[in-house]
Amino acid sequence: xxxxxxxxxxxxxxxxxxxxxxxxxxxxxxxxxxxxxxxxxxxxxxxxxxxxxxxxxxxxxxxxxxxxxxxxxxxxxxxxxxxxxxxxxxxxxxxxxxxxxxxxxxxxxxxxxxxxxxxxxxxxxxxxxxxxxxxxxxxxxxxxxxxxxxxxxxxxxxxxxxxxxxxxxxxxxxxxxxxxxxxxxxxxxxxxxxxxxxxxxxxxxxxxxxxxxxxxxxxxxxxxxxxxxxxxxxxxxxxxxxxxxxxxxxxxxxxxxxxxxxxxxxxxxxxxxxxxxxxxxxxxxxxxxxxxxxxxxxxxxxxxxxxxxxxxxxxxxxxxxxxxxxxxxxxxxxxxxxxxxxxxxxxxxxxxxxxxxxxxxxxxxxxxxxxxxxxxxxxxxxxxxxxxxxx
Ligand SMILES: [Zn+2]
Numbered sequence: 001x002x003x004x005x006x007x008x009x010x011x012x013x014x015x016x017x018x019x020x021x022x023x024x025x026x027x028x029x030x031x032x033x034x035x036x037x038x039x040x041x042x043x044x045x046x047x048x049x050x051x052x053x054x055x056x057x058x059x060x061x062x063x064x065x066x067x068x069x070x071x072x073x074x075x076x077x078x079x080x081x082x083x084x085x086x087x088x089x090x091x092x093x094x095x096x097x098x099x100x101x102x103x104x105x106x107x108x109x110x111x112x113x114x115x116x117x118x119x120x121x122x123x124x125x126x127x128x129x130x131x132x133x134x135x136x137x138x139x140x141x142x143x144x145x146x147x148x149x150x151x152x153x154x155x156x157x158x159x160x161x162x163x164x165x166x167x168x169x170x171x172x173x174x175x176x177x178x179x180x181x182x183x184x185x186x187x188x189x190x191x192x193x194x195x196x197x198x199x200x201x202x203x204x205x206x207x208x209x210x211x212x213x214x215x216x217x218x219x220x221x222x223x224x225x226x227x228x229x230x231x232x233x234x235x236x237x238x239x240x241x242x243x244x245x246x247x248x249x250x251x252x253x254x255x256x257x258x259x260x261x262x263x264x265x266x267x268x269x270x271x272x273x274x275x276x277x278x279x280x281x282x283x284x285x286x287x288x289x290x291x292x293x294x295x296x297x298x299x300x301x302x303x304x305x306x307x308x309x310x311x312x313x314x315x316x317x318x319x320x321x322x323x324x325x326x327x328x329x330x331x332x333x334x335x336x337x338x339x340x341x342x343x344x345x346x347x348x349x350x351x352x353x354x355x356x357x358x359x360x361x362x363x364x365x366x367x368x369x370x371x372x373x374x375x376x377x378x379x380x381x382x383x384x385x386x387x388x389x390x391x
Contacts, residue, residue, distance in 0.1 A: 004191040004200025005254045008113070008124045009148040011246050015233055018114065018153040021089075022051035022058075025149055028110045029086025035062045035076060035100045036091040040116065044091055060085060064096045067131050069138075073102045080107050089114065093164075094122035094129075094278075102128040105143040113147040116156050118241050119164040120171050120278050123150050124249030127190060137268065142190070150245070154233045157241050162228045163277070163311075169221050169240065170283030170312045172248035173303070174260035176214035177286055178342075181293070182256030183207050187345040189256040199256070206254035213247035216240065218302075222309045259292055259336070259350070260285035262343035263359070266336030267319070270328060276319045283312040284319060284362065288336075291365070292343075292350065292358040297375040304369045314366030333359055 012024055025032070036044055041061060049055045060083040062076055080088065080103060088107070090100025091114040104111035105128075115123040126146040130138040157165065179202070182189065188199035189206070216239050224240035227233065263285030267274050274281075287307070290300055304314055313319045321328075330352075337343055337355040344350070365375070 001186070002192065002200045003203045004189065005203045005206050005250075006126055006146045006191050007250050007254075008146050008150040011124070011150045011152075013152040013154060013238070013242060013245070015154050017151055018047050018156065019050045021048060021112075021114070021151060022053075024151055025087060025089070025110070025112045028112070028148075031058060031060065031083065031085045032087050032089050032112075033060050033062055033076075033080045033083060033085040033103070034089045034091060035064055035096060035103065037096060038063050040092060064092065064099055066095070067133065067135060068095050068098045068102070068128060069131060069133055071133070073099055073106065073128075076100075076103045077106050080109070085109065087112065091116060093117050094120045097122045098128035098130075101126070101143060101147065102130075102141060105141075105145070110148045111145075112149040112151060114151050114153070115245060116153075117160045117164040118152070118157055118168040118244035120168060121249045121252050123147070123152070123245050125190070125253045127253075152241060152245050154238060154241055158228055158231050158233045158237060160228075162225060165228045165240070165244070166225060166311050167277035167279030168244035168248070169217060169225070169310055170277075170279035170281075170286075170307075172213055172244045172251075172279075173217055173306065173312070174257070174282045174286040174289075175248045175251035175255075176210045177289060178258040178260055179207055179210035179251055179255035181258040181289075181347070182345055185345060185347050187256050187258075190253045202255045206250060209247050210251035210255055213243045213251050216243040216247065218306060221306060225310045256345060257342045258345045259289035259343040262336045262341035263288045263332070265341055266332035266334075266355075267321075269331055269335045270321075273321065273324075273328070276313065280313050280319060283307055284314065284366075285336075287314065287362040287366065288355075288358045291361045292354060293346065300365065301374060301376050304365065307366075308369060314369060315363045318366070329359060330356060 052058045062079050087110045088104040089112045090097045113123050126143040128141045183202045192200040220236040220239045223236035227237040260282050264281040267281045307314050333352050333356040337350045337352045
């Protein structure tokens with residue numbers, strides 16, 4: 001058995017940390033290719049000018065054109081070659097970061113990742129998800145090295161739309177449950193020889209990180225969401241940013257994922273009908289997974305309360321799919337239960353029938369909780385005296 005653990009070379013998180021970027025990556029060299037979006041370009045130029053001695057000389061900017069395609073990575077790679085850069089900096093959301101990772105890997109250059117949202121697990125992982133030009137999924141490219149430096153500016157995160165933080169909490173919430181399934185079953189993580197040849201096995205360290213991720217979210221997620229709504233950085237928001245960006249990133253990559261992510265893939269199959277964020281599907285997928293696994297009522301209750309408290313979807317209507325047809329739901333189940341999907345790591349065969357049942361049961365339970373229902377039965381002696389005497 002080969003155990004493998006991955007993490008970024010250095011993880012830096014701080015208030016207005018972007019203004020100190022240069023000191024974290026000075027060792028890369030003299031010239032840096034900054035890959036970002038058009039919308040962020042001007043403000044980024046201003047911020048980065050604060051820490052680089054000679055921004056005109058040090059920094060070359062490339063605008064990411066919106067989709068992580070082979071052609072786009074090739075275009076950015078050639079740009080980097082023309083400019084003779086010593087390192088790559090990706091600043092933005094998941095897609096920008098995935099493109100920057102692929103460019104740095106291709107060019108064999110050191111890489112700095114600066115997430116501007118913590119809505120998914122892109123920042124710390126050593127993989128890029130590729131799409132076709134029409135936006136449909138192509139495949140995943142596994143890189144040999146994790147990002148060298150990850151810099152999270154908490155002020156930037158606190159100013160991003162709160163729904164993105166919540167989506168990240170959804171992605172991070174799945175981490176512990178999926179890790180548990182993978183670790184108990186000695187399943188492969190995302191590291192090692194690439195997906196085709198299989199990954200490594202988890203370490204005690206990566207499982208402990210997944211557990212801590214769960215604990216932090218239970219303790220701090222509600223406060224963090226409220227802080228983000230006010231655009232302020234508090235200790236609780238700080239901890240949740242670390243959970244979303246670092247713990248969830250290491251937790252999924254070094255332990256593996258299971259049915260929650262397979263359910264996400266099922267919903268993405270609906271094309272334009274799938275309008276929610278990755279982490280929102282993953283949160284609902286976690287509920288589906290726990291039902292599929294026959295998890296204890298207390299665990300379901302816990303998950304549902306947390307999702308409702310932070311505004312994560314607990315039913316199909318919350319995913320803007322209240323009108324989903326029987327055929328569409330069947331298609332979701334079919335994809336989620338297919339052997340190509342990560343539901344294959346469950347310790348039993350996942351059939352389409354069982355997946356469909358879990359999807360329907362999850363939707364029903366979510367609606368039930370929204371009306372104040374609970375799966376926990378209160379015993380007689382815990383009920384108020386008046387309720388008992390009325391018989
Ligand atoms: Zn994810």
